[in-house]
Amino acid sequence: MVVFIPFYPIGKDSRTFCILRAYLTAVSTTLLTSSFLLQALSRLFHTVFPMHRRCLLTWKFHYFLIAVQWMMGFLTPITILINHENIIYRTGIFCTIGLDHMFHLYYIYLTEYFIPILIIFIIYIIIIYRVNYYSSASQQHRSNPAREAKLLKNILIFIGIFTVGGLPSIIYTCLMAPKRILSIHFFILTLVSIPLAVAIEKLKGGHLYEKEGPFAIQTNGAITFILTNKEYDTMFEDLPDEILMIIFQYSGDPYTILTTYLGLNQRINRILIDKHLHLLTNFLYTKYNSDYYDSEIFQNASQQLLMLNSNIDKTKLDEIFRPLILFHIRQTYIQQGQEFQLLTEQHNSIRQNLSNNEKRQVDCEVKIQFLNLNKLDRSIEIFQNIKKLILKQGARCECEDGPGYFNLISAVKYLLLVHISEPNFTSPISPHLLTQTFKALLVSNNNLLYNQDYVGYTGDPMDIWKLIDIIVFTISSLKCHFHDRNSSTLVNMKYYHEIVHFYLFIIQCRKQTHHEQEKNMFLMLDYISNMNDNLLIQLTNTELLKMVVEETNFNDTEDNYWLETHLRQKVEYVVKAKQFHVIVYLAQSERIPWKKTFNEPKNFIRKFINAIILDESGRRFLLQIMETISLDLLFFKKQVFFLLLKKRERKLLEQLLQSSPEFLNELDEDENDALLYTCLKVSGLRHRIIELLIKMGSNMERRNSQGLNFMDTLQLPRNRNLSKKLVEFEIIFNDN
Numbered sequence: 001m002v003v004f005i006p007f008y009p010i011g012k013d014s015r016t017f018c019i020l021r022a023y024l025t026a027v028s029t030t031l032l033t034s035s036f037l038l039q040a041l042s043r044l045f046h047t048v049f050p051m052h053r054r055c056l057l058t059w060k061f062h063y064f065l066i067a068v069q070w071m072m073g074f075l076t077p078i079t080i081l082i083n084h085e086n087i088i089y090r091t092g093i094f095c096t097i098g099l100d101h102m103f104h105l106y107y108i109y110l111t112e113y114f115i116p117i118l119i120i121f122i123i124y125i126i127i128i129y130r131v132n133y134y135s136s137a138s139q140q141h142r143s144n145p146a147r148e149a150k151l152l153k154n155i156l157i158f159i160g161i162f163t164v165g166g167l168p169s170i171i172y173t174c175l176m177a178p179k180r181i182l183s184i185h186f187f188i189l190t191l192v193s194i195p196l197a198v199a200i201e202k203l204k205g206g207h208l209y210e211k212e213g214p215f216a217i218q219t220n221g222a223i224t225f226i227l228t229n230k231e232y233d234t235m236f237e238d239l240p241d242e243i244l245m246i247i248f249q250y251s252g253d254p255y256t257i258l259t260t261y262l263g264l265n266q267r268i269n270r271i272l273i274d275k276h277l278h279l280l281t282n283f284l285y286t287k288y289n290s291d292y293y294d295s296e297i298f299q300n301a302s303q304q305l306l307m308l309n310s311n312i313d314k315t316k317l318d319e320i321f322r323p324l325i326l327f328h329i330r331q332t333y334i335q336q337g338q339e340f341q342l343l344t345e346q347h348n349s350i351r352q353n354l355s356n357n358e359k360r361q362v363d364c365e366v367k368i369q370f371l372n373l374n375k376l377d378r379s380i381e382i383f384q385n386i387k388k389l390i391l392k393q394g395a396r397c398e399c400e401d402g403p404g405y406f407n408l409i410s411a412v413k414y415l416l417l418v419h420i421s422e423p424n425f426t427s428p429i430s431p432h433l434l435t436q437t438f439k440a441l442l443v444s445n446n447n448l449l450y451n452q453d454y455v456g457y458t459g460d461p462m463d464i465w466k467l468i469d470i471i472v473f474t475i476s477s478l479k480c481h482f483h484d485r486n487s488s489t490l491v492n493m494k495y496y497h498e499i500v501h502f503y504l505f506i507i508q509c510r511k512q513t514h515h516e517q518e519k520n521m522f523l524m525l526d527y528i529s530n531m532n533d534n535l536l537i538q539l540t541n542t543e544l545l546k547m548v549v550e551e552t553n554f555n556d557t558e559d560n561y562w563l564e565t566h567l568r569q570k571v572e573y574v575v576k577a578k579q580f581h582v583i584v585y586l587a588q589s590e591r592i593p594w595k596k597t598f599n600e601p602k603n604f605i606r607k608f609i610n611a612i613i614l615d616e617s618g619r620r621f622l623l624q625i626m627e628t629i630s631l632d633l634l635f636f637k638k639q640v641f642f643l644l645l646k647k648r649e650r651k652l653l654e655q656l657l658q659s660s661p662e663f664l665n666e667l668d669e670d671e672n673d674a675l676l677y678t679c680l681k682v683s684g685l686r687h688r689i690i691e692l693l694i695k696m697g698s699n700m701e702r703r704n705s706q707g708l709n710f711m712d713t714l715q716l717p718r719n720r721n722l723s724k725k726l727v728e729f730e731i732i733f734n735d736n
Helices: 014-048 059-082 102-138 145-165 167-179 184-210 241-249 254-261 266-272 279-283 290-294 296-306 314-352 356-374 380-391 408-415 417-421 431-444 446-450 467-477 493-510 518-528 535-551 561-576 580-588 595-599 602-612 616-628 631-646 650-659 661-665 674-681 687-695 710-714 717-728
Strands: 088-091 094-097 215-217 223-225 452-454 464-466
Touching (some): 059 102, 254 279, 266 296, 279 290, 279 314, 296 314, 314 380, 356 380, 380 431, 408 417, 408 431, 408 452, 408 467, 417 467, 417 493, 431 493, 493 535, 535 580, 602 631, 616 650, 631 661, 631 674, 650 661, 710 717
Antiparallel strands (some): 088 094, 215 223, 452 464
């Protein structure tokens, strides 16, 4: 630490050597004390801010701190070099600050020793407080004061060694220097006491700290928890919140973390839903947003998770997550609209102030940069330049339209969309940077929305789609190429969410136009038939479908055969996929022209019912849709009711009649009500169905178009066995 010269310098360079020795002595002392300050800061970051400021724990940030330490170590005592003519003098073979320059002397000792040791002391007080706070919070059933006592002792010993090492400097600065008392031997002691204290700490500190109790302060700058030793057993729940948060973050995805730890106790629940751990926003693949956690929907979900006292399964967790996903998609839709409006206003305001020559120049530059995207050696700088030219300089990008040209749809497809089915794909160019660049291009020129390109490999003219069509197809089918037969359900979720955000941005952009989006709705319905176990993908695509319906102008004309045919086909796909909630939404929507779609033809209704009643979930859905379907589909309800009679679905009929008894009076084309229809047009065992209809209040005297009532139909040859069954089970009584 002290710079020695083995001989007394004489001659013209002696003063230069003296100044240099004094400066390097101050530099070495400053670097030494600041290294301990840096160590204390690292321990503080690992103890107090392990989740709040994760960037503070990285090696990169620590390297930055070391660089700052060395820079300050050389800059702080630079006043010695600046004022060397007045304050430097020789004392034996040492060079130091003269006693007649007290202000400078105090400055050096304050920056070298007093201020660092004060900050170190404050940092360790904070560490002790935080450890004691979380330890007491976690010790619900037993206390362990010995652990906190040992931690306090270790820290006090460390500070004590450092303080004692600086005690001679304190005496010299505060007592001897003001009185102009100079002792060469004491001055030498001030120079060697701090290095001696450091040596003692390094020789004894490692053993002292590593073997003392459950808490150990190590020289790597972190407080390490030793889970077991000879004296103590530290339980998992004894660990502080910050350490538990770190453990949780390395335990897998949010689903795995919550299903593993949620419900163990209230404290674990509280940590898991803490916004600093941001598991809920991580599940949504979005950045932490305080507005989300302050919303009523997030508060309700957090409360449900907090109140759990047992492990939760995936089904229950999906029910809690469902409103969060829907809320997130709607919020993202609003945010994309605000972003589009902001970027458009920014671009237009800049471009309006450009001259024609300036416009041509920046337009040419951005086109060159855009064409560079078609090269294999594309870099991040190209994307950044495109954004800068558009958003900062008002450039407008023009692309050649049509298949075979490199235009926006080609760039989006080959740089962004193709990676949705590659879950392990990584690139230095993040998907977020890609979408931000594509958004800027659309802002510069809305006509790029209508670029066209092939979506398959065949070159068929039917495979030529626009930008929004291929994006919808990619989101719905989780693949990019129309003729790609890869049936893998693996998804790169980062790319998927960026594509969804880009699609929402496009919807907001298309609000300025009024083109039909019926094709997009059918593409979204195609997804429903491609089952994916990821709840986030399921609900995201369903919510996107609703947005497409909201933005679509349907042509509800009498001869819209194309629309009716496609609706029937897509409904069949959705039913087979058992996405019944989608059918409920579509049936309740007043925007879609459903009347002719469901009312004709009859074989469609038959296939529809056959697919639905295969399992219990379909049966529940059928009752729901019969209760909530619009009045335009009364004929559809009627067909469903008589079809259930035909299939002898007694339980479904009973539940339906309990909620809608008016179906008892519905008539078929031969004026048969439910009772007559069962007797004349239903085969097999029917006595239980007839028993139900009579119990529910069917009119046994009603006659059909042939003049037959219920008792007349029982006399027909086809109903002899039925009549016997009705008498046998005392449903009717034989008067003969």
